Amino acid sequence: MTFLDLARKNAWRMPLRTVLLMVSIAVAFLIYGLTASFINGAQGAAGASDDLLGVTSAGGRTQPLPMAAKSRIAADPGVAVVGYVKRLRGFVDVERNVVAISAADPDLLMTVNGKELGLTPALVGAIGQSHDKVLVGRALAEAQGWTVGQRVTVTAFDTPREDGGRDWRFEIAGIFEGESAATDSYFMIARYGYVNAARARAKDTVDAFVVxxxxxxxxxxxxxxxxxxFANSATPTRTQSEKQFLEAFLRQYADIELIVNLVVGAAFVTLLMIVVNIMVFAVRERTFEIGLLKTLGFSRLRIxxxxxxxxLFVFAVGGGIGLAxxxxxxxxAGPVLGLVFSAAVLAKAIAIITVLGLASGALPAFNAMRTPIIKAFRTR
Structure with a gap:
């Protein structure tokens, strides 16, 4: 019998207790895996860029910037290319079915961050065939059940048309995938010229420049x-990386990562206390056998x-099931919920399993190691 076989058989001496313990560990790591995947996807940890810059108004994201600022930004020798975007929020059919539209110049968008969005020349060419054509992200298309060629109507919340209506009608020309699963694709891309010409107010302005x-x-x-x-101009700006922008956006509501970490940390601490308590009693039940192993030549370190x-075996099995x-x-769930179970999440989970496994076994193992053989035999 190998050392691993002996550890495994000891773990299964009380099958019901071991199964319940593994189920508790599995639930804890299921919660951890889902929350970590949410944070990873929501904050764009795997997909947001540290190099791509967004220029917005210092007064807030709702304050527009004049299109004339584009040439001043492009004049900086450190700028390779400048794009721009006007955001339009509305709903389809019912008010709670909210969708977002980014109105931009397709060619500039392709140059600035086409790689991150998964744009191709064919997609950009398709949206250029007509002023009302749009590209739809894969996550949004799957959530809405939309297909290429379908016409959709978006009722805007705060961007009325010149004719007084709020209904914006588009035809889906293509679906973009995003560079990876972490890339936000729950929005539509429309032509800026069409939206700018048809809107009733704030013409020739944008919500952000992309640098x-x-x-x-x-x-x-x-x-x-x-x-x-732009510090002393009528429209001062605030420039951030894409990743900084996403993190700042989430912090408007709460420090979600801190809250999640506190909740998951409390769950792991509770789990650790439960496992330590169970293992102390389990090892105490085997005191005589530990004394026998020492008599047979098992060293204190082997005990x-x-x-x-x-x-570690119990945590590895339970944690593995939870992570799976x-x-x-x-x-x-697909990309709709923005859950991204990345290699970084898995690596951190494995590290937590190892630490908790060692920590929960440290006290009972130390007690067993120090127990004298004579005292162990007296428990019989």
Whole structure:
């Protein structure tokens, strides 16, 4: 019998207790896997860029910037290309079915962040065939059940048309995938010229400029220069990387990552206390056997390793089941919920399993290691 076999058989001495313990561990790591995947996807940790810069009004995202600012930004020698976007929010059919539209120049969008969005020349060409054609992100298309060629009507919340109506009608010309599963694709891309010409107010303005720095140029330094350029103008700006923008957007409501970490941390601490308590009693039940193993020549370190191996086995099986269920849940949910179970999430989970396994077995293993053989035999 190998050392691993002995640890495994010790773990299964009380099958019901072991199964319940593994179920508790599996539930804890299922919760961790889902929450970590949510944070990973929502904050764009796997998909947001640290290099791509967004220039918005210092007064808030709802304050527009004049299109004339584009040429001033482009004049900076550190700027490779400047795009722009006008955001339009509305609903389809019912008010709670909210969708977002980014009105932009397709060619500039392709140059600035076409790679991140998964745009291709064919998609850009398709949207250019008619003024009312749009591209739809894969996540939005799957959520709404839309297909290429379908016509959709979006009722805008705050962007009325010149004719007084709020209904914007589009034809779906294509579906973009996004560079990875972490890329936000729950929106539509429309032509800026069409939206700008048809809207009733704030013509020739944008909500943000998108800046791609030249190779070798520090995004942070370029952002500071852009904000300095408009510091004393009528429209001061705030320039951030894409990742910073997403994180700041979420913090408007709460520090979601901190809240999630506190909740998951409390769950793990509770789990650790439960497992330590169970393992202390489990090892105490085997005091006589531990004394016998020492008599047969098992060293104190081997006794220590045996009990730690037992707790690691329980955590590995339970944690593995929980993480597998979390991965299946993210796959089943698809990109709609923005859950991204990345390699970083898995690596962190494995590290937590190892730490909890060692920590929960440390106290009972230390007690077993120190128990004298004579005292162990007296428990019989």
């Amino acid at each position: 791609r720095p030249r190779a070798g140029v520090s995004p942070g330094e370029l952002a500071a220069r852009i904000d300095t350029l 220590l390793a045996l009990i730690l191996g037992e707790t 269920l979390a991965k299946l849940a993210t796959v089943a």
